[in-house]
Structures are given as C-alpha cells and as structure tokens.
Amino acid sequence: MRENDLIAWFAANARRYSHVPVGIGDDMAGVVLPGTVDQSGAALALLKIDQALDQVHFDLREHTPRQAGVKAVNRCLSDCAAMACRPQALLIAVALPQAASTEMVQELFRGCESAAAAFDCPIVGGDTAVWDQRLAITVAAMGDSRTAPVRRSGAVAGDAIVVTGRVGGSILGRHLTFTPRIAEAQAIHQVADIHAMMDLSDGLAQDLPRLLAASGVGAVVDAARIPIHPDAHTLARTDGRSALAHALTDGEDYELLLTLAPADVPRIQALGLAVELTVIGTITAQQQLVLRDDHGTTQPWPRGGWEYESAKP
Amino acid sequence: MRENDLIAWFAANARRYSHVPVGIGDDMAGVVLPGTVDQSGAALALLKIDQALDQVHFDLREHTPRQAGVKAVNRCLSDCAAMACRPQALLIAVALPQAASTEMVQELFRGCESAAAAFDCPIVGGDTAVWDQRLAITVAAMGDSRTAPVRRSGAVAGDAIVVTGRVGGSILGRHLTFTPRIAEAQAIHQVADIHAMMDLSDGLAQDLPRLLAASGVGAVVDAARIPIHPDAHTLARTDGRSALAHALTDGEDYELLLTLAPADVPRIQALGLAVELTVIGTITAQQQLVLRDDHGTTQPWPRGGWEYESAKP
Numbered sequence: 001m002r003e004n005d006l007i008a009w010f011a012a013n014a015r016r017y018s019h020v021p022v023g024i025g026d027d028m029a030g031v032v033l034p035g036t037v038d039q040s041g042a043a044l045a046l047l048k049i050d051q052a053l054d055q056v057h058f059d060l061r062e063h064t065p066r067q068a069g070v071k072a073v074n075r076c077l078s079d080c081a082a083m084a085c086r087p088q089a090l091l092i093a094v095a096l097p098q099a100a101s102t103e104m105v106q107e108l109f110r111g112c113e114s115a116a117a118a119f120d121c122p123i124v125g126g127d128t129a130v131w132d133q134r135l136a137i138t139v140a141a142m143g144d145s146r147t148a149p150v151r152r153s154g155a156v157a158g159d160a161i162v163v164t165g166r167v168g169g170s171i172l173g174r175h176l177t178f179t180p181r182i183a184e185a186q187a188i189h190q191v192a193d194i195h196a197m198m199d200l201s202d203g204l205a206q207d208l209p210r211l212l213a214a215s216g217v218g219a220v221v222d223a224a225r226i227p228i229h230p231d232a233h234t235l236a237r238t239d240g241r242s243a244l245a246h247a248l249t250d251g252e253d254y255e256l257l258l259t260l261a262p263a264d265v266p267r268i269q270a271l272g273l274a275v276e277l278t279v280i281g282t283i284t285a286q287q288q289l290v291l292r293d294d295h296g297t298t299q300p301w302p303r304g305g306w307e308y309e310s311a312k313p
Numbered sequence: 314m315r316e317n318d319l320i321a322w323f324a325a326n327a328r329r330y331s332h333v334p335v336g337i338g339d340d341m342a343g344v345v346l347p348g349t350v351d352q353s354g355a356a357l358a359l360l361k362i363d364q365a366l367d368q369v370h371f372d373l374r375e376h377t378p379r380q381a382g383v384k385a386v387n388r389c390l391s392d393c394a395a396m397a398c399r400p401q402a403l404l405i406a407v408a409l410p411q412a413a414s415t416e417m418v419q420e421l422f423r424g425c426e427s428a429a430a431a432f433d434c435p436i437v438g439g440d441t442a443v444w445d446q447r448l449a450i451t452v453a454a455m456g457d458s459r460t461a462p463v464r465r466s467g468a469v470a471g472d473a474i475v476v477t478g479r480v481g482g483s484i485l486g487r488h489l490t491f492t493p494r495i496a497e498a499q500a501i502h503q504v505a506d507i508h509a510m511m512d513l514s515d516g517l518a519q520d521l522p523r524l525l526a527a528s529g530v531g532a533v534v535d536a537a538r539i540p541i542h543p544d545a546h547t548l549a550r551t552d553g554r555s556a557l558a559h560a561l562t563d564g565e566d567y568e569l570l571l572t573l574a575p576a577d578v579p580r581i582q583a584l585g586l587a588v589e590l591t592v593i594g595t596i597t598a599q600q601q602l603v604l605r606d607d608h609g610t611t612q613p614w615p616r617g618g619w620e621y622e623s624a625k626p
Contacts, residue, residue, distance in 0.1 A: 124342035
C-alpha cells in the first residue's frame with residue numbers, strides 16, 4: 001500500500017471530533033483547545049509530527065549528528081510554513097543507538113536547538129530512549145496562524161500556481177541545508193489571499209497532484225517555466241535523466257507550492273523576497289493535470305516523486 | 314550519561330521563552346498560544362512526546378501490532394494523567410520495518426485509535442516512513458487542564474504521599490494492558506488541591522526522587538504501606554528478589570504518585586474510585602529520602618528503577 005492510500009485509510013478510519021476542524025491529510029492538523037477563544041473568536045492550535053531516520057533522511061556515516069538534528073527540525077518547520085503557521089513549540093523524541101556517546105546526543109540537540117532558534121521557536125520537551133537500532137528523530141510542532149490556516153484544499157480554477165525557489169537535485173546537499181520557508185509564507189500571507197499551499201517534500205510530480213486532489217481541481221503546468229535548480233542540471237549531466245525529470249521527481253526541495261488569484265501575483269512579486277517566486281501554471285476546473293512543453297503540446301505527467309512503497313498487501 | 318543528567322543538560326541548554334511557563338523536565342510542557350486567552354486569562358496548551366520501540370517497550374515477536382499501538386498511546390496518555398491534563402489531540406509517527414504488511418499497519422493504527430477513543434481523544438495527524446530497522450512508534454499529545462496544570466514541583470512538607478493502584482511486576486502483562494489514570498487524576502483534581510503529581514513509569518525508587526528533587530523536599534516512606542501488586546509477589550517467588558524490591562524498581566506501573574495536604578486524603582478516599590488510593594508516607598522539609606520498615610528502622614532507598622544507561626562519556 002502506498003503512503004497516499006495509507007493516509008486515506010487512516011483518515012477514513014479515524015473518528016471525527018468537532019474540535020478538530022483540520023484533521024488527517026493536510027500539512028498540519030488544526031485543533032481548538034476547549035474553553036479557549038482568540039481575539040477573532042476561535043484559536044486553532046496547529047499540530048504536526050515528522051520523522052527523520054538514519055539512512056533514510058540522513059546518514060550518520062556521512063553526516064554529523066548536528067546536521068541530522070537540523071534537518072529533523074527543519075523538515076517539521078517546513079510543514080509549518082506550508083500552513084502559513086507560526087511555530088510556537090517543538091517536542092523532540094530520539095531513539096538512540098546503544099553506541100551513542102554523550103557528545104553525539106549533545107551535538108544532535110545543538111542541531112535541533114539552532115534550527116528551532118532560527119525561528120524563535122522553543123524546544124519545550126522531549127523523550128530519549130536507547131535501542132540496538134539506528135537513530136530515529138521525531139519532531140512534533142505546535143503553532144498558530146494569523147488568520148485561518150492555509151490548507152491544501154482551497155485552490156480554484158483560474159488560480160496562478162506559484163513555486164518558491166528552484167527544485168531538483170537536492171540530494172547534492174540542499175536536503176540538509178535548506179531553510180524552511182516560514183518567513184516567506186508569512187510575508188506572502190500578509191499581502192495576498194493564498195488559496196492553497198503545501199511544501200514540496202516528495203517532489204512536484206507527486207505533491208502537486210495531492211494539492212489538486214484536495215481542492216478537487218486540475219492544472220496546466222508549463223514545463224519551461226518550472227524553476228529548475230542548477231543541482232538538477234548537474235545530476236542530469238551524469239545520469240542521463242533530464243534536468244526537468246529531476247526537478248519534478250527528486251523531492252526534498254522543501255519549497256512552497258501555492259495558488260492564488262493571478263491579480264495577487266504582482267503583489268507578492270513586489271515583496272522583493274530573497275527567494276524567487278515563479279508562476280508555473282494555472283489551476284483548471286477540469287480535474288486533469290497537463291504538462292505543456294514549449295510548443296504547447298502536452299506531455300504525460302511523470303508518475304514519480306519520492307514515495308516509499310511500504311506495506312505489502 | 315544517565316537520562317536524568319541528559320534531561321538536566323537539555324533544560325540548561327535550551328533557550329527560555331516567555332510563552333513557555335512549563336518547560337523541559339515535567340511530565341508535559343505548558344505553552345501559551347499567542348493571542349489566546351481563556352475564560353480565566355491564560356490558556357495553556359500542554360504538550361508531550363513519547364516513544365514506544367520494538368524490543369524495548371513491546372516485542373512484536375510476542376505482542377500484536379494492535380497491542381503495540383495501544384501501549385504507545387497509553388504511555389503518552391499516562392503523562393497527560395500526571396499533569397491532570399485532558400488530552401485533546403494526538404499525533405502518531407511510525408517508522409515501519411520494510412517487511413510491514415498493510416494489515417500490520419492497520420492493526421497498529423486500530424490499537425492507537427482504540428486507546429485514544431477510550432478517552433475521547435482524536436488522532437489528528439501522523440507520519441509514516443519505512444526503514445530496514447525495527448518498528449518505532451512516537452506519540453505526541455496536546456491537551457489542556459481545568460486549572461493550572463499539576464506539576465512535580467509543588468510538594469510541601471507535611472503532604473501525604475499517595476499512590477494509585479498497586480505497583481511491581483508489570484512485566485507479567487500489565488505494562489501492555491494498563492489504563493492511564495486520566496479519569497482518576499481528573500476526579501482527584503476536582504475535589505482536592507493536588508500539590509505535586511507524576512506518573513510511575515520508571516518505578517517508585519526512581520520516580521519519587523524526581524518529584525522530591527523538583528519540589529526541593531524530602532520524604533519518609535513506610536515500606537509496609539507500599540501497595541505491592543500480586544504480580545510482584547509472583548515474580549519474587551521465582552527470582553529470589555523481594556516483592557518490595559519489585560514494587561519499588563520494576564517500573565512501567567503507570568500509576569499516579571501525588572502529594573496533597575493530609576486533610577484532603579479523606580476527601581479523595583470518599584470519591585469511591587475503582588482504583589485503590591494508598592498513603593505511603595509523608596513529605597519532609599529535610600531533603601532526604603527515608604524508607605522506614607515495620608519496626609521504624611530506616612532502610613537505604615533502593616537505587617534502581619528502570620533507567621537506561623545510554624550514552625557513554
């Protein structure tokens with residue numbers, strides 16, 4: 001069973017509760033703390049949990065414990081960015097290999113702490129355990145948002161589809177060094193009505209269909225407008241796959257994918273963010289995903305993107 | 314480095330933030346969501362993360378995935394009970410072994426879901442990943458409390474020390490089948506001013522000193538009053554260690570340890586809870602921990618209790 005199917009199964013089999021307006025299936029969940037009201041009437045606590053596993057998301061044979069800690073926290077914070085959420089607190093659980101030294105655990109913590117501090121977000125609690133397996137780091141985040149959180153499900157026909165930064169080839173190093181787009185999400189959210197947003201963790205090829213499915217819409221994407229990272233070109237020169245294929249399917253970009261009214265595009269461009277904002281296509285009412293090349297002819301949407309095929313039937 | 318020392322190091326090295334009145338070191342952290350006020354002026358979101366690892370906290374060679382899911386959730390809910398917290402939402406991350414079947418993942422989820430539903434608590438999100446290592450389940454909880462959360466640090470000289478239920482020998486099965494004392498904590502909190510509370514996860518021998526250290530107090534405990542579980546007696550018959558030693562050091566009791574004014578003891582006894590409430594001793598101003606036997610002579614406090622010795626220096 002693939003991850004999408006598992007998540008759909010979880011969502012279908014989880015009970016519904018009235019204090020959970022945003023449940024399983026978005027980048028974060030939204031929960032109302034009972035007896036709590038905010039200035040506008042309903043304070044949502046946004047919640048997320050995310051794992052970083054040794055030799056899956058990082059590799060301690062090549063990377064330092066500090067790098068692992070930074071990545072574990074930033075992966076979770078990238079999901080906060082995806083909801084235009086302001087992270088307020090992190091919890092961190094580590095399953096430590098028996099051989100872990102005190103120094104290693106402290107370096108891991110320093111990595112977590114530095115990534116969290118970059119967004120003024122405290123680490124408020126944690127759990128440590130030791131086992132004879134490899135390092136697993138799990139990070140949970142709680143945050144809030146200035147207004148209703150931006151979900152995946154709000155894209156409407158006619159929306160411009162925007163990507164921050166450049167995508168593809170993150171395996172060359174950016175998967176460890178990326179900056180979660182929290183500041184960018186806040187800045188954009190401040191000046192424009194973001195209809196739908198998510199972060200690109202599994203690659204545009206896989207993530208865009210998720211946003212479209214959540215919104216019940218389709219899209220036309222112009223291949224030539226996809227902001228391909230130089231790292232994708234570097235990989236393409238060695239492995240014979242196209243730079244575009246890398247850009248679409250490599251994953252771990254941790255950039256934002258968002259949709260908004262075309263009239264809002266100049267407004268967000270005018271922000272002068274350090275990161276590029278690129279319109280890659282348009283949302284359509286017809287629930288189809290079309291990749292258009294330079295000549296206007298359509299190509300098949302690549303099936304890939306990073307997704308584990310777990311769980312045999 | 315032992316777990317206590319690691320936690321102390323984390324707490325000392327984590328930045329302080331004004332919106333986190335309860336940080337690292339208690340059963341849950343307490344965080345104020347900015348812009349949020351509750352009816353009494355300050356709404357605290359209580360947060361906790363906890364892991365359950367295959368062949369550490371459960372063993373898939375003997376236990377079902379459903380049992381593992383139940384235990385993982387109940388361990389976290391037991392920490393909620395320890396703060397007199399009402400759990401409002403859970404997040405669950407699973408690192409799945411490659412051989413995991415869909416059926417196995419679904420059973421695991423059903424276990425989590427049934428344990429959560431027993432306390433009307435939704436599972437609002439999660440994360441799944443696959444690796445070539447054993448199953449790791451991480452559960453994060455958010456909740457609130459009716460009043461200020463009950464911490465470990467409020468014990469004062471003269472307090473009665475109370476334990477719920479009976480302790481020791483949980484390895485015979487109760488470590489999988491226990492019920493988190495959420496209802497009991499709520500009921501007690503409703504009629505009495507609980508000064509300090511925690512759950513017994515590592516054993517009275519190790520957990521009581523933590524509560525005393527957090528409160529800056531000592532205690533006299535009467536060995537004969539410790540509510541020894543029949544399972545501890547069963548173990549004692551086979552391994553030659555005393556039932557009392559099992560009761561003090563086995564751990565995984567998931568009972569509550571609390572202190573309150575002696576005048577409140579009759580009040581909580583009058584609740585008629587299904588679980589026993591036993592006064593095992595008294596808090597003292599002198600920061601010493603004394604175990605008194607039947608004849609009034611003092612015994613050394615056992616050093617044990619379940620604690621990993623991870624992290625070599």
